[in-house]
Amino acid sequence: MEVAAPQPGPGEVLIRLHAAGVNPFDWKVAEGVLKDVIPHAFPLVLGNDGAGVIEQVGAGVSDYQPGDHVYGQFMDLERGHGTYAEYTIAAADGKIARIPLELPFTAAAALPTASITAYQAIRMAGLQSGQTILINGATGGVGQFAVQFAAQAGARVLATATPALSDHILGLGASEVIDFTSRAVSEYPRNVDVVLDLVHTPGGDIDKLAEVLRPGGTLLNTNHAAGSLIRQDIRGVNVTNHATTEELTLLAELTATGKLQVTVGASFALADAPAGIAEAKSGNAYGKTVVTIA
Ligand SMILES: NC(=O)c1ccc[n+]([C@@H]2O[C@H](COP(=O)([O-])OP(=O)(O)OC[C@H]3O[C@@H](n4cnc5c(N)ncnc54)[C@H](OP(=O)(O)O)[C@@H]3O)[C@@H](O)[C@H]2O)c1
Incomplete structure (x- = not known):
């Protein structure tokens, strides 16, 4: 109108x-x-x-x-x-x-919402070089940026994706792709350090996903579903993006110089x-x- x-x-x-x-x-x-x-x-x-x-x-x-x-x-x-x-x-x-x-x-x-959320989530995770992160929902807006930031941090990145997007996600820096359409969450690799979950909403079965974490691991969720976690030996974090001019400037520069792919x-x-x-x-x-x- x-x-x-x-x-x-x-x-x-x-x-x-x-x-x-x-x-x-x-x-x-x-x-x-x-x-x-x-x-x-x-x-x-x-x-x-x-x-x-x-x-x-x-x-x-x-x-x-x-x-x-x-x-x-x-x-x-x-x-x-x-x-x-x-x-x-x-x-x-x-x-x-x-x-x-x-x-x-x-x-x-x-860029703004998806890249800022991914950038801030990976920082909140405290992801260290050599650690393993599972990104659930890796082919989405937030996920595609998160794969890149996690790989750039030196982490081993396990990314969920359909077969059609597998090569694209590997090209962004994922180490391994998990086809979420053919594998049950109970069959996902275990003992990971960090899970970034971009899929579950409150009331969903986030606890099943949390089982992939090692004791003391961190699960971050972007839909306010981390608070319902029953597992006590992990850190649950609800991520809410807060864009700042400084971080927006950084992300635009990374993209313009080819260091971040959109x-x-x-x-x-x-x-x-x-x-x-x-x-x-x-x-x-x-x-x-x-x-x-x-
Ligand atoms: N709290 C915040 O500040 C904040 C900020 C940004 C986003 N969010 C929320 O975070 C979520 C993700 O955002 P987005 O922009 O990345 O959304 P998106 O672009 O729609 O991506 C969602 C991704 O999840 C995949 N997916 C769906 N079901 C799945 C499953 N069972 N297992 C694995 N992957 C699955 C989808 O794959 P298909 O396309 O194949 O279905 C898609 O690639 C949304 O709910 C959004 O509202 C919150």
Whole structure:
């Protein structure tokens, strides 16, 4: 639908978006996951991740100028702002950062939520060189970045993947691929040091997955399911991403210099964003889904 472009208030910037990244969070918001937690302003523009060019700066903004290429997280439910739009607003001291001019907007838009979550999860795990990590959900947005960060930390990376994506995940640095469609969790390798679980939700059988850990190991989960772990001899960690300008700057630079690989598996025009969400939600994605905005 047509809505008026938002106006930047003091300390805010107006961004002309060129691409939006699709995340499970977007369709969870559309399904009302936060409706009892945060007030939502309607019409509500979906989309947390995006990249574009600063069009206008509000009063008091000195860190950014019109023409700067930026990316980050933008969804503001209380004001109805998001990135599946031509324009959005961000606080200048918020979850945004400049991107190198050579980094395409589509690649940048695919990064924020997934790469920050993976980066912070691997750091929270305290993963050491020579340790073994199992990444459950390794072919998804977060997983593909986590495989790379874990491999770069010198870990042995066991990654779940379908046969169709096996070579792709090995190419990102996985040591071994586990076909989750043909092997039961009870048959997964044991005695691993860290599990990064991107699949289980509260009420699921996360305890079965925890059995692969050695005593004293760490299980991290991105869906608030780690709190229900029954096993007492492991560390359960719920991961919630908190993007900072410093880390966004680092991740954009790593990507622009080829040290971090981002795979855009599908792209959709803004008018087709609902189809893009539906496709991303249906699974079997080769990489991130991006909405391009002319
Ligand atoms: N707390 C936070 O800050 C935070 C941040 C980012 C994401 N998240 C959450 O973390 C989860 C992962 O995010 P994402 O962006 O990576 O999602 P995604 O791109 O949809 O990836 C999910 C991956 O899990 C795979 N998968 C599904 N069932 C599986 C199973 N039984 N065993 C192994 N793998 C399986 C999927 O494979 P197929 O495609 O073959 O089905 C897909 O590759 C989502 O629930 C998301 O909401 C939380």
